[in-house]
Amino acid sequence: MTVVNGYEQSDREQDLDILNLPSLEAEAKKIIPTGGFGYIEGGSEDNWTLAENTKAFEHAQIVPKALSDMEDPDLSTSIFGIDLKTPVMMAPTAAQGLAHSRGEAATAEGLAAVGGLMAQSTYSSTSIADTAAAGNGAPQFFQLYMSKDWDFNYSLLDEAKKAGIKAIILTVDATVDGYREADIINNFQFPIPMANLTKFSEGDGKGKGIAEIYASAAQKISGADVKRIADYTDLPVIVKGIESPEDALRAIDAGASGVYVSNHGGRQLNGGPASFDVLPSIARAVNHRVPIIFDSGVRRGSHVFKALASGADLVAFGRPTIYGLALGGAKGVASVYKHINHELEITMQLAGTKTVDDIKSAPLTHFSYND
Structure with missing residues (x-):
């Protein structure tokens, strides 16, 4: 292991034998320090x-299809003209140095190995350039937590463009941090410097709590900011944190090239709806005007299938990737995506869907179970 400021980071680099993605959480808890795991x-x-x-x-339930006369499902897809080998991507997730000494660099390497799309966070442990370099030319998106300081925003956007980033994900549902009790119980402060903060006035992030980090973030974000970022970068801007048709249309009208349906993995507004429950109504409102990315709660290949069948173009997840990172570094990350791709292939075969486009037109039945 590597020890930084008293914090023990995993150095593991190994393929993982995965039963299912939910099982990774308990294994990762054994090696990620308590504060980092709680975060x-x-x-x-x-x-x-x-x-x-x-x-x-x-x-929602998937309708099996017999006599489909197909085999060997094809997971390949594309977004903004970028060819991908899988519709499953990395959700932008902060501070991956909490899980592994190589942090986002290892995650990028693992995603590149499986032909998946990496999204790196403003609050990454490794720099934009280093994360991009680790992907060795594989496509990456950059997620911006917009600061009150536009010099800082422009600095990050400049670095992203220089590094060859293909799109900007603007997170709009984190103008303040959610009330996260695990961080309060653990008195959690970030022990690992955040590379994108080290060179600017916000400081390096080390020794700060999440509330202090978010204090420098913009609390007021409007459609004008979407346009400002799109005009400055000349890159597609995807607005992340959409949970209603009205907000999706507002984002598109402001110039968004994509909509990202997400409730931040349940980390922000508690009591809000599950993202999957609002996805169909948002997809109907968007009506294929722009691509839709979806995350929050995805743990199975069948979940990916259901999200695609409900209107998503790409499906993302964060926590299982980070657990794979802790348990096996870049190889562990690749193992996570290989596993969920395998589950998705099985689901596609049994549902008679040869391609990702076939999934998008596959029927689902709907029934709400009462606890």
């Missing part, structure tokens, strides 16, 4: 929305 795993308040995110997939 990664926890949601807001009593974690109700976090739990509902995964339970909501039970509200």
Whole structure:
């Protein structure tokens, strides 16, 4: 292991034998220090929305298809003209040095190995350039937590363009941090410097709590900011944190090239709806005007299938990737995506869907189970 400021980071680099993605959490808890694990795993308040995110997939069922006359499902897809080998991507997730000494660099390497799309966070442990370099030319998106200081925003956007980033994800649902009780119980402060903060006035992030980090973030974000970023970068801007048709249309009208349906993995507004439950209505409102990315609660290949069948173009997740990172570094990350791709291939075969486009037109039935 590597020890930084008293914090023990995993150095593991190994393939993982995965039964299922939910099982990774307990294994990762054994090696990620308590404060870091609480930050990664926890949601807001009593974690109700976090739990509902995964339970909501039970509200839709996949219709099996017999006599489909097909085999060897094809997971390849594309977004903004970028060819991908899988519709499953990395959700932008902060401070991956909490899980592994190589942090986002290892995650990028693992995603590149499976032909997936990496999204790196403003609050990364490794720099934009280093994360991009680790992907060795594989496509990456950069997620911007917009600061009150536009010099800082422009600095990050300049670095992203220089590094060859293909799109900007603007997170709009984190103008303040959710009330995360695990961080309060653990008195959690970031022990690992955040590379994108070290060279600017916000400081390096080390020794700060999440509330202090978010204090420098913009609390007022409007459609004008979407246009400002798009005009400055000349890159597609994807607005992340959309949970209603009205907000999706507002983002598109402001110039967004993509909509990202997400409740931040249950880490922000507790008591809000599961993201899967609002996805169909948002997809109907968007009506294919722009691509839709979806995350929150995804743990199974069948979840990916249901999200694609409900209107998503790409499906993302964060926590299982980070657990794979802790347990096996870049190889562990690749193992995570290989596993969920395998589950998705099985689901596609049994549902008679040869391609990702076939999934998008596949029928689902809907029934709400009562606890």
